[in-house]
Amino acid sequence: MKLSTLTLAAIMTAGAAIAGPVAPADVVFSEGAVAASLSGQPGDVANGAKIMSSKKLGNCIACHEVTALSEAPFHGEVGPLLDGVGDRWNQAELRGILSNAKLTYEGTVMPAYYKVDGFNRPGKAYTGKAADGPLDPLLSAQQIEDVVAFLMTLKDE
Amino acid sequence: MKFKAMTAIAALVISTPFMASADADDDQLVVNGEIEMITKAPAPAHLADALDEVISGWHMRSDETQEMQADDFDNPAMIFVEQAQDDWNTVMGTKDKSCASCHDNVEDSMAGVRTVYPKWNDAKETVYTMEMQINDCLTDGMGADAWKKSGAKMARMEALISVQSRGMPMNVAIDGPAEATWEQGKDLYYSRTGQLDLSCASCHEENYGNRIRSDHLSQGHINGFPVYRLKNSKLTTPHGRFKGCVRDTRAETYKPGSAEFIALELYVASRGNGLSVEAPSVRN
Numbered sequence: 001m002k003l004s005t006l007t008l009a010a011i012m013t014a015g016a017a018i019a020g021p022v023a024p025a026d027v028v029f030s031e032g033a034v035a036a037s038l039s040g041q042p043g044d045v046a047n048g049a050k051i052m053s054s055k056k057l058g059n060c061i062a063c064h065e066v067t068a069l070s071e072a073p074f075h076g077e078v079g080p081l082l083d084g085v086g087d088r089w090n091q092a093e094l095r096g097i098l099s100n101a102k103l104t105y106e107g108t109v110m111p112a113y114y115k116v117d118g119f120n121r122p123g124k125a126y127t128g129k130a131a132d133g134p135l136d137p138l139l140s141a142q143q144i145e146d147v148v149a150f151l152m153t154l155k156d157e
Numbered sequence: 158m159k160f161k162a163m164t165a166i167a168a169l170v171i172s173t174p175f176m177a178s179a180d181a182d183d184d185q186l187v188v189n190g191e192i193e194m195i196t197k198a199p200a201p202a203h204l205a206d207a208l209d210e211v212i213s214g215w216h217m218r219s220d221e222t223q224e225m226q227a228d229d230f231d232n233p234a235m236i237f238v239e240q241a242q243d244d245w246n247t248v249m250g251t252k253d254k255s256c257a258s259c260h261d262n263v264e265d266s267m268a269g270v271r272t273v274y275p276k277w278n279d280a281k282e283t284v285y286t287m288e289m290q291i292n293d294c295l296t297d298g299m300g301a302d303a304w305k306k307s308g309a310k311m312a313r314m315e316a317l318i319s320v321q322s323r324g325m326p327m328n329v330a331i332d333g334p335a336e337a338t339w340e341q342g343k344d345l346y347y348s349r350t351g352q353l354d355l356s357c358a359s360c361h362e363e364n365y366g367n368r369i370r371s372d373h374l375s376q377g378h379i380n381g382f383p384v385y386r387l388k389n390s391k392l393t394t395p396h397g398r399f400k401g402c403v404r405d406t407r408a409e410t411y412k413p414g415s416a417e418f419i420a421l422e423l424y425v426a427s428r429g430n431g432l433s434v435e436a437p438s439v440r441n
Contacts, residue, residue: 055370062370074371078364109359111352121350121408128404135352 021141024099024116032104033096038114038141048150051143058139058147063110068154079110084156094148098139113138180366181216186435189229192324198431203331207362213432214375217366218440222387226439234316234385234437237309237392241317244310250301259298264321271322271434275423277335284338284423287315288394288414306414312383312392319383319436326433327380329426342424345417351408357425360402372441377402378429379422381438388441395422 021039028034037043052060053072061069063078089097097104099114116135124131139147186194196213204211215223225231245256245263260266271287278285288311292303304311331339349356360369361377368374383392396413399421403410411417 059370074368076369077367078369078374109355109363111354119350119352119354119408120348121403123351123404123406123408123410126404126407128400128408128410130409138352 024114024137027099027114029096029100029103030092032100033090033092034099035092037145038095038099039145041142041145043142043145043147043149045146045149045153047143048146048148051139051147052150057143058113060147066154082151082154084154086152086155089151091148091152094151095144098144098147111138114141114144181212184216184220184223186213186215186223186227188227188323194324194433194435195326196432196435198326201427201430204428207358208376211378211429211432212365212376213380213429213435214378214440215381215435215438217373217375222439222441226435232385232437232439233387233390234383234392234439237313237385238317238320238437241310241313244314245317250295250299252298252300254299256294259294263317267318267321269322269325271319271436272325272328273330275335275419275426276330277333279334282334284335284419286419286422287318289419291315291318306412307394307396309392312394312397315394316383316392316437319434322434323436324433326431327426327429329423329430331423331427335423338420339423339427341417342420342422345421346424349406350403351406353406353408355406357402357421376428377425378432379425380429380432381435381440383436384438384440386440392437395425399425 022028022036027038028036049069051057052066053069055062060066060082061072061075063076064080064082065075065077066082068083069075085094093104097110100112101108101110102112114137116137119135122131122135123129181197186196188194194213194215196215198211200208200211215226225233229235242263248255248258256263274287274290275284277283278290288306291311291314292306295301296303304314346357349359357377360374365374365376379395379398382395382398384398385391386393394413396415396418399418400410400413411421
């Protein structure tokens with residue numbers, strides 16, 4: 001909801017020059033990858049690291065171990081170790097995996113961070129109650145870009 | 158599976174401090190030095206394509222938590238069992254009866270009962286959880302008010318009844334008239350819910366033994382229920398636990414006592430067929 005208003009505002013103010021955030025429903029995937037920045041802006045590496053470690057934001061380390069984030073407590077082992085992931089995938093592929101991992105890995109347990117519909121019994125965050133309006137994506141367009149920027153720094157020397 | 162292997166290799170190679178050992182340990186659970194618990198068993202036939210072995214969640218807990226369950230003096234849940242023993246002998250309702258009026262000694266009359274619940278109730282023509290049977294006894298048998306579904310009184314009575322079956326293997330029937338409900342439970346088990354789009358199987362079948370944040374994922378069995386949870390110092394019923402797990406997928410949960418959770422309880426109980434009744438177990 002918040003985001004589509006944002007998109008509209010961006011289109012009106014920025015005109016054709018800079019693209020605003022792409023709404024979750026309008027993301028163009030090509031073989032699981034997403035070519036263009038979702039926010040139209042570059043990502044912030046430090047903020048990406050924060051989002052990945054924060055339980056309230058990406059909570060990525062709940063499932064993944066990342067050596068570069070070893071300061072943060074409790075890394076999980078449900079997903080693969082993310083060290084070197086910037087060599088394994090390019091930016092567009094990582095953006096795609098984050099936005100909707102199921103298009104890269106069929107049937108994966110990794111949540112889609114930029115998807116707002118097609119869910120069974122969607123809830124109102126973690127209350128256990130039914131959602132009372134359209135869902136926000138788990139991460140905003142800019143947050144996805146920040147995480148992608150951080151992941152791109154994870155390269156094996 | 159693939160990633161378990163990967164993480165195991167990663168752990169060996171870099172052995173970072175936060176990667177504690179995954180998978181189930183090989184400890185043995187003997188309660189009070191006498192009740193030998195079956196905490197690992199060959200998977201029941203209906204699970205053969207999914208699992209080779211069923212493993213109690215006890216194996217995924219820390220040594221300290223495991224030890225609390227090995228002795229009734231250390232098990233904080235036993236106080237609730239004692240309270241339920243008082244309830245058992247208390248006259249309630251308009252018919253001037255206690256549970257004991259009909260069932261005498263709980264030790265004798267309730268031995269083995271827990272192993273077969275939930276089960277088909279012929280007269281009611283539906284699958285009954287132990288909770289439903291207890292509430293029928295209260296209302297029809299005793300003329301008393303029903304207890305709150307999954308509430309504290311209910312949980313402790315279930316614990317008292319379950320204790321009488323400790324060590325006996327779970328043996329829930331899934332065929333005959335219960336089959337349709339069991340199938341419904343199975344569907345629910347494999348249905349993804351919520352914005353995280355995860356099913357019970359995503360965590361407890363595909364990822365048991367792996368850590369998810371600070372928690373060590375078990376196979377999600379209910380042979381130890383009601384369970385005493387250290388995090389809130391209370392007994393939790395199967396439906397209470399299911400609700401928490403569904404909520405954690407960012408979904409609208411089902412209600413304790415709902416038809417969905419009754420079906421799910423039957424199905425989840427059947428996945429643990431062969432494991433000993435461990436109630437009241439201790440978990441974090």
